[in-house]
Amino acid sequence: MFTETIVHAGGDSRGPVSESHALMLLRRALNRGFGSEATLNGGASIRWTRIDLTTHQPVLRSITLTPEMPVGTLDASTRAHLALIGLGDARHVLTADSRHIVAGDTVIPTGETARLRARRLVAVDDRGRVRLTLAARLGLLARDHTQAGGPDSFAMCSCGLTTSAPSGEIAGNVQRGHRQRVLARFVESIDAAYAAAISSR
Ligand SMILES: [Zn+2]
Incomplete structure (x- = not known):
């Protein structure tokens, strides 16, 4: 939400x-x-x-x-788990003494699984399929493309894109255009399966 x-x-x-x-x-x-x-x-x-x-x-x-719940701090381990889940085919597994996510060959332990769910970073459907929430995907995207400070006429994105322009304002506009293209590509890349999964809730 x-x-x-x-x-x-x-x-x-x-x-x-x-x-x-x-x-x-x-x-x-x-x-x-x-x-x-x-x-x-x-x-x-x-x-x-x-x-x-x-x-x-x-x-x-x-x-x-x-x-509804801000993405908040993502440590390296959480980001690695989200990246694995983002590849698709992750499953939520219930056993007698454990509720964990299996993503590829990786088992995300019960405690971390519970945290990912409580933070609304992942959603589990009634067949046990796990997906990243739209908020998690947007939060990861924003972290990959954060503008870092620099001299007035120089700006840099965390993805490595640097802009040198006659003024800081122009450099900032170029960087904003880059972030807008990044989000446009992300929206275009959302496949029908993901769109269907978030619609079925
Ligand atoms: Zn970038």
Whole structure:
């Protein structure tokens, strides 16, 4: 679940939306050419401008998606487990004394399995299939593409992309464009199976 905050002419409105609705919003933003960025908390921000019909001036509009539980700190071990689960085919296994996830050849112990579920980083369906939540995927994406500080006219993304520009503002805009393309590619890469899995909840 996410909270959707819409900034429109009349002010802000907010309400709860499902994962599949959040994905629909991201896909719609992509189709309309709106710039969207993943956020570290596992949400996204979608921004566009619209010409106000009264003043004929461009006005900024936005939709912010905030996960019900922020992704929070991900240590190396958690990230490694999420990466394995993200490959697909992970299963939640129940035995007499254990409830753990098996991802490939790796067994994620009961305690860590419980933490991943409690933090809403993974979801388990009624057949025991485990998937990353949309919030986890967005949070990982944002961590892979965080802008690091630098001199005014120089900016660097955590993926290694560096930008040198006449001003810090231009460098920042280039980096933002890069993050928007990264999210666009991510949204395009979401396959039908994943979209179906989040819709079936
Ligand atoms: Zn990057």
